[in-house]
Structure formats: C-alpha cells, structure tokens
Amino acid sequence: xxxxxxxxxxxxxxAADPYPTFARLRENSPVxxxxxxxxxxxxxxxxxxAKAALTDPRLSKDLYGPxxxxxxxFGPNSEALNRNMLNSDPPEHSRLRRxxxxxxxxxxxxxxxxxxxxxxxxxxxxxxxxxxxELMEDFAIPLPMRVICDLLGVPGEDQKRVLDWTQVxxxxxxxxxxxxxxxxxxxxxxxLHHYLAGLVKAKRAHPADDMISALIEACDHEGxxxxxxxxxxxxxxxxxxxxxxxxxxxxxxxxxxxxxxQLALLRAEPxxxxxxxxELLRFDGPLxxxxxxIATxxxxxxxxxxxxxxxxxxxINAANHDPEHFGEPDELDVCRERVGHIGFGHGVHYCxxxxxxxxxxxxxxxxxxxxxxxLRLGVPVEELRRLPAASPFRGLLELPVRF
Ligand code: HEM
Numbered sequence: 001x002x003x004x005x006x007x008x009x010x011x012x013x014x015a016a017d018p019y020p021t022f023a024r025l026r027e028n029s030p031v032x033x034x035x036x037x038x039x040x041x042x043x044x045x046x047x048x049x050a051k052a053a054l055t056d057p058r059l060s061k062d063l064y065g066p067x068x069x070x071x072x073x074f075g076p077n078s079e080a081l082n083r084n085m086l087n088s089d090p091p092e093h094s095r096l097r098r099x100x101x102x103x104x105x106x107x108x109x110x111x112x113x114x115x116x117x118x119x120x121x122x123x124x125x126x127x128x129x130x131x132x133x134e135l136m137e138d139f140a141i142p143l144p145m146r147v148i149c150d151l152l153g154v155p156g157e158d159q160k161r162v163l164d165w166t167q168v169x170x171x172x173x174x175x176x177x178x179x180x181x182x183x184x185x186x187x188x189x190x191x192l193h194h195y196l197a198g199l200v201k202a203k204r205a206h207p208a209d210d211m212i213s214a215l216i217e218a219c220d221h222e223g224x225x226x227x228x229x230x231x232x233x234x235x236x237x238x239x240x241x242x243x244x245x246x247x248x249x250x251x252x253x254x255x256x257x258x259x260x261x262q263l264a265l266l267r268a269e270p271x272x273x274x275x276x277x278x279e280l281l282r283f284d285g286p287l288x289x290x291x292x293x294i295a296t297x298x299x300x301x302x303x304x305x306x307x308x309x310x311x312x313x314x315x316i317n318a319a320n321h322d323p324e325h326f327g328e329p330d331e332l333d334v335c336r337e338r339v340g341h342i343g344f345g346h347g348v349h350y351c352x353x354x355x356x357x358x359x360x361x362x363x364x365x366x367x368x369x370x371x372x373x374x375l376r377l378g379v380p381v382e383e384l385r386r387l388p389a390a391s392p393f394r395g396l397l398e399l400p401v402r403f
Contacts, residue, residue, distance in 0.1 A: 001033055001304060002033070003033040003034060003035040003040055004029070004032055004033065004034050004035065005035050006034060006035050006036050006037050006390065009021060009025070009032075009034050009036075009043075010036075010037070010389035010390045011389070012389075014389040015386045015387070015388060015389040016382065016384075016386065018288065018317065018389070018394070019317075019321055019330060022045055022315060022317060022318035022321060023318075023321065023330075025043065025045045025315075025318060026045040026046055026318055026321075026322060030044070030045050030046045030049060030302045031043070031044055031045075031049065031301045031302040031303075031304035031306070032045070033310075034313075036390060037173075037178070037390045038073075038390060038392075039072050039073055039292075039311055040310075040311065041292065041310070041311040041312060041313040042295075042301075042304070042306045042310055042311070042312050042313065043289070043313050043315050043318075044301055044302075044312065044313070044314050044315060044319075045315045045318035045319060045322075046302065046318075046319065046322055046324070047319040047320070047322035047324060047325040047326075047342070048322075048324070048325070049301050049302055049319075050314045050315065050316065050318075050319035050342060050346075051319070051342060051346050052301075053293070053301065053312060053314045054290065054314055054342070054345060054346040054347045054349070055346060055347035055348075056299070057089075058295060058296050058297055058299050059293035059294070059295060059296075059299070059312050060089050060293060060294045060295075060296045061086065061087055061088060061089055061093070061291070061293055061294075061349065062087070062088055062089040062092070062294075063082070063083075063087040063088075063292075063294070064079060064082075064083045064087060064088070065089075067294065067309070069292075069294045069311070070082065070083075070087070072311065073292050073311065075182070075186070077186065077189070077190075078189070079228075079232075080189075080193045080228065080231065080232065081189055081192060081193055081196075081231070081232055081235040082232065082235075083228065083229075083232050084096065084229070084232040084233050084235065084236040085097045085233070085236065085349075085352075086236055086240070086291055086349060087291070090348060093348060093349070094348070095224070096225070096229065096233065097348075097352065099215065099218060099224055099225055099233070100211070100215065100233065100237070100352070101352065103151075103211055103214065104352050104353060104355065104356065105355075106355045109355040109356050109359060110355075110359075112147070112151070112356070112359070113359060113363070115147070115150060116143075116147055116359060116360055116363050116364075117363055117367075119142075119143055119146050119147060120143060120363050120364050120367045121367070123138065123139050123142060123143060124139070124367055124368070124371050124372075126138070127139065127372075128371060128372070131402060131403060132378060132400070132401065132402045132403070133400075133401055133403075134398055134399065134400055134401075135249075135250065135253060135399040135400075135401050136246070136250050136395075136396055136397070136398055136399045137398070139249070139364070139368070140246045140247075140249035140250045140253070140364075140399065141163070141167075141242070141246040142163075143245075143246070143249065143360060143364050144241065144242035144243075144245035144246050144249075144360055145159065145162075145163050145166075145242040145246070146159065147241075147242075147356070147360060148237065148238055148241030148242050149162070149238070150210075151210065151211050151237075151241070152210060152211050152212050152234060152237060152238060152241075153199075153203060153208055153210025153211060153212045153213060154199065154238070158195070158199075161195075162192070162195065162238070165188040165191055165192050165195075166188075166192070166238070166239055166242070166243065168184050168185060168188040169185055169188060169189070169239070170243050170387070170393060170395075171387065171391075171397065172184070172185050172391070173387070173388040173390060173391050174387060174388050174391075174397060192235060193231065193235075196231045196234050196235055196238075197227075197231050199212065199234070200212060200216065200227070200230050200231055200234065203216055204216050211237070212230075212234055215230055215233065215234070216230065237353075240351075240352075240353060241353055241356070243286075243393065244286045244287055244357070244393070245286075245353075245356075245357050245360050245361065246286075246395070247286030247387075247393055247394060247395030247396070248280075248281065248285065248286040248357070248361060249360075249361065249364055249365065250395055250396040250399050251280070251284040251285070251286060251394065251395060251396070252277070252280040252281075252284070252361065252365060253365070253368065253375075253399065253401070254284075254377070254381065254384065254396070254399065255280055255283055255284050255332055256280070256365075256369075257375065257376060257377050257401075258377075258381055259332045262276075262332050262333070262334045263369075265334055265335065266334050266369065267369055267373075270366060270369070270370075272334060272335065273362055273365065273366055274358070274362060275334070275335075275336070275337075275339070276334035277358060277361045277362060277365065278339040278341060278343075279332065279333060279334050279336045279339050280332070280334075281339075281341060281343035281344075282320045282321075282326070282336075282339050282341035282343060283320075283332045284317070284394065285316060285317050285320065285341075285343040285394065286393055286394055286395055287316060287343070287392070287393065287394070288315060288316060288317040288318075288392075288393075288394045289313040289314065289315050289316060289317075289392060290313070290314040290316055290345060290349075291349075291392075292311045292312065292313060293311070293312040293313075293314070294309065294310070294311060294312070295307065295308050295309065295310045295312055296308060316342055316343060316345070317394065319342055320341045320342060320343060325340075344357070372401075372403040373403070374402075374403040375401055375402075375403045376401065376402055376403065377400070377401060377402075378400030378401050378402050379400050384396055384398070384399065385397040385398050
C-alpha cells in the first residue's frame with residue numbers, strides 16, 4: 001500500500017481541528033501508511049485496533065535494541081536522555097518502571113495535594129487582579145512544571161531555564177526552519193543532559209528528601225539503575241510530568257470556553273469535575289499519537305499488512321472519537337458516563353503519572369472555574385496559536401483569556 005503524503009493528512013486546517021481528518025482516516029483507511037515530515041509510519045485510528053496494538057508484543061518499544069530504530073525517530077546522540085522505560089520492552093521496561101512506580105502510587109500522590117493546591121493558589125493570586133492572562137505561560141505550563149520539579153528536587157532557581165529548554169522540544173516545528181529546528185532540539189538536549197547529570201551528582205553529594213535522591217540511593221545501594229538510566233529516567237519524568245498536563249490544561253480550558261452550556265453544567269455541579277476531566281481528555285487529549293512502536297514481524301491490522309520494521313503510530317485522539325465506541329463522539333458531554341478513553345494509554349506503558357495528572361487537572365481546573373467566574377477567550381478561537389500540525393503533541397502556543 002503506497003504511503004499517503006503528509007500534506008494529505010497534515011492539512012492547513014489540521015492543527016486547528018484534526019478530528020475531521022481522523023474521521024476520514026478511521027472510515028476509509030483505518031490502518032494508513034503516512035509519509036510524515038518526522039518519519040513514515042502506519043497510523044492506526046480505530047478504537048479496538050488501537051487498544052489491541054497498545055498491548056501487542058509484536059509492536060515493540062525497544063528503540064535502542066539491535067534494530068537501532070531510534071535513529072529514524074530521535075536521531076543520533078539521543079540515547080543519554082531517551083533510552084528510558086518509555087522506549088523499552090519488558091523485562092527491561094518492568095525493571096525500570098518498578099524502580100519508581102511506588103513513588104507514583106495513588107496514596108503517595110495524595111500526599112502532594114496541599115502542595116498542588118498551594119501552587120495553584122499562588123499562580124491564580126497573581127493572575128486574578130489583572131483581568132486578563134496568557135493562560136499557558138501564566139498557569140497551564142508553570143503549574144505542572146513546578147509540581148514535577150518539586151517532586152524530583154529540581155531547585156527553584158533552576159526551574160526557569162529547565163522550562164525554557166523543554167519548551168524548545170515541545171514547540172519544535174513552530175516557526176523555525178527544519179534544519180534549525182533539529183539543531184535547536186539537539187542543543188537543548190545536550191544542555192539538559194549536562195544539567196541533569198550535574199544535578200544527579202550534586203544530589204549524590206548532598207541527598208535531600210526528593211525523588212532524584214531516592215533513586216540515587218536505590219541505585220547506589222541496590223545497584224538497580226545505572227548512572228545513564230538515572231539521568232534518562234529523570235528526563236522522562238521531568239518532560240512527561242509537565243508537558244502533557246500543561247497541554248491538557250490548555251485544551252480543556254478551550255473546550256469548556258467554546259461549549260458554554262457544558263461549562264455552565266460544570267459550574268452548577270462541581271462534583272462532576274472528575275468525570276468531566278475524563279471526558280475532556282477523551283474530547284481533545286494532549287498526546288494525539290502514542291509514542292512510536294516498531295513491528296518486529298509482519299503484522300495485520302484491519303486487513304492491512306504492516307511489514308516488519310515499520311513504525312506504528314496508535315492515534316489515541318482518533319480512537320477516542322470512534323463512533324463504534326462512543327455515542328456522538330464529536331460532542332463534548334461532561335455528563336458522559338464511564339468514558340473509557342485511552343488518553344492515558346493502555347497496557348504496560350499505561351501512564352505512570354495518571355494519579356498526579358488527574359489531581360493537578362482537578363485542582364487546577366476546579367480553581368480556574370471558581371476564581372475566574374467571567375473567564376472567556378481573549379481572541380476568537382480560530383485565532384489561537386497552536387503547536388504545528390505534525391507535532392507529536394496537541395496544544396496551544398498561547399491562550400489569551402479575559403475575566
Ligand atoms: C506514559 C498520557 C501526565 C509520566 C504515558 C502514555 C500516555 C500518557 C498516553 C503512554 C504512551 C505510550 O504508550 O506510548 C499522559 C497524559 C497526561 C500525562 C494525557 C496528562 C494529562 C503524566 C504525568 C507524569 C507522566 C503528570 C508524571 C511523571 C508518564 C511516564 C510514562 C507515561 C513515566 C511512561 C510509562 C511507561 O513507559 O511505562 N502518558 N500522561 N505522565 N507517562 Fe503520562
């Protein structure tokens with residue numbers, strides 16, 4: 001099957017609204033080879049196929065194994081940061097994940113509630129008197145960034161530059177020429193690696209009550225994580241821990257502000273918030289495509305043969321709008337019962353930070369609705385500046401609001 005050119009999928013209107021394209025793919029070509037600007041891959045768009053693919057052991061995440069598949073996906077010199085649990089298969093994956101899963105157990109995360117509420121309060125105290133805000137920069141990005149930095153033990157004075165570096169990765173493809181973009185990403189990856197390796201060294205000399213120190217102790221005393229694994233795990237937690245949540249907070253706010261009747265329902269019944277968060281994640285999640293998998297042998301999905309060695313992208317946001325699985329999938333319905341989305345993934349790579357993400361979203365969105373009763377978009381929705389169409393993330397560059 002010839003690959004569909006990227007221009008037919010990542011159309012001009014795709015960044016603003018990818019859901020008509022996802023519907024077309026799901027309907028006409030549910031397993032579709034696409035020549036993407038980043039790398040060619042087979043996109044899987046139906047819910048049942050997506051769920052099956054996310055647990056299919058023939059679709060490997062071992063990017064740094066013998067096939068060296070990372071070269072096509074991240075390029076050279078990516079190992080120091082990206083060879084982590086997300087890019088590995090069991091038993092390697094299980095070993096890496098086990099080391100930190102305790103720290104993300106719901107009970108441990110619950111203990112962070114007062115600190116998350118405090119950060120939300122501080123950010124909103126600054127915004128409220130102004131009557132307007134750029135909600136990405138002023139709220140959606142700093143909230144999860146401060147939480148994950150606190151958890152890991154990244155000192156407050158370093159957080160601004162760490163954030164600036166991670167934003168270069170998040171916004172890659174927006175504005176710069178492709179070769180400048182690749183160079184910029186490579187450069188910040190080097191800086192991040194240098195910084196995180198230094199931080200690990202400093203924590204080893206002066207342990208504190210934080211996750212990096214705990215990982216070092218486990219590593220030194222039980223020999224369970226190598227130095228490289230310590231740094232790449234820290235990078236994964238830092239990046240996964242703020243970027244998706246930030247984009248989700250932005251997407252969820254836009255979804256509510258453009259569906260005033262749903263917003264009114266939620267304001268009237270704040271107890272509905274946890275269920276509404278799940279619906280908002282289904283409706284417009286921040287990770288449209290799960291991280292890449294590699295077919296280790298020829299596999300067949302939806303009657304299409306995917307040859308061994310192909311990169312497979314499970315399109316979470318297409319699957320979460322599959323009418324075979326969700327009634328009126330393109331409607332936002334905060335009262336939807338048992339949403340059952342795959343916005344946090346499925347299978348062994350299911351989001352490790354799910355309890356933290358849910359807590360931040362509930363506290364953050366709950367406080368936005370309570371403290372900014374007149375919240376509205378500061379520009380027409382079609383003028384919002386978004387991450388580029390082919391970005392691996394779905395989110396906003398800016399979210400101007402008034403209240
Ligand atoms: C994995 C979504 C927040 C840490 C994943 C995956 C998804 C996801 C879909 C699976 C990727 C795949 O199978 O390719 C989200 C969303 C979030 C969120 C939508 C926010 C709304 C967080 C937070 C953390 C986190 C706050 C905290 C550190 C991770 C980690 C993995 C992961 C470490 C890799 C797990 C593994 O490979 O076993 N996330 N995530 N995520 N997430 Fe999240």
